Amino acid sequence: MSDCLFCKIAKKEIPSEIVYEDDQVIAIKDLEPQAPIHFLIIPKVHYNSVLTVPAGNEIITQIHTVANRLALKHGIVDTGFRLVNNCGENGGQSVLHLHYHILGGRNLGWPPG
Secondary structure, eight states, X not given: XXXXXXHHHHTTSSOOOEEEEOSSEEEEEOSSOSSSEEEEEEXXXXXXXXXXXXXXXXXXXXXHHHHHHHHHHTTOTXXXXXXXXXXXXXXXXXXXXXXXXXXXXXXXXXXXX
C-alpha cells in the first residue's frame, strides 16, 4: 500500500532504527517505548491485521521466531517479556498493517491498559 506507514518503513522510505531484518520482516525500535525494550516486528508484505493473513501463510510463525531471537539477543528471556498483537480499533491497533510489539526489561503487570 503506497500510503501505509509500515510499508514505507519496510521499504526504507522512512528512516527507523532497525534491530533485525530478513526477507520477510523488519523489526524496529518503537518511537514511543513503553518498556526499556520495545520493538515492533513488521511483515514486509502488507496485511491489514492478523485477520487478513491467508490460511497456511507462515508470517506469524516467522514473527514468533524473530521475537524469540530478539528476546535472546536483548537478554529478556529469563526475566520474561510480552509479545502483543493489537487487532482493530477497540483492540488498540493504530496502524492498519499487521505488526507485533515485543516488550521487556521491566515488570509489565496485568491487566494492560
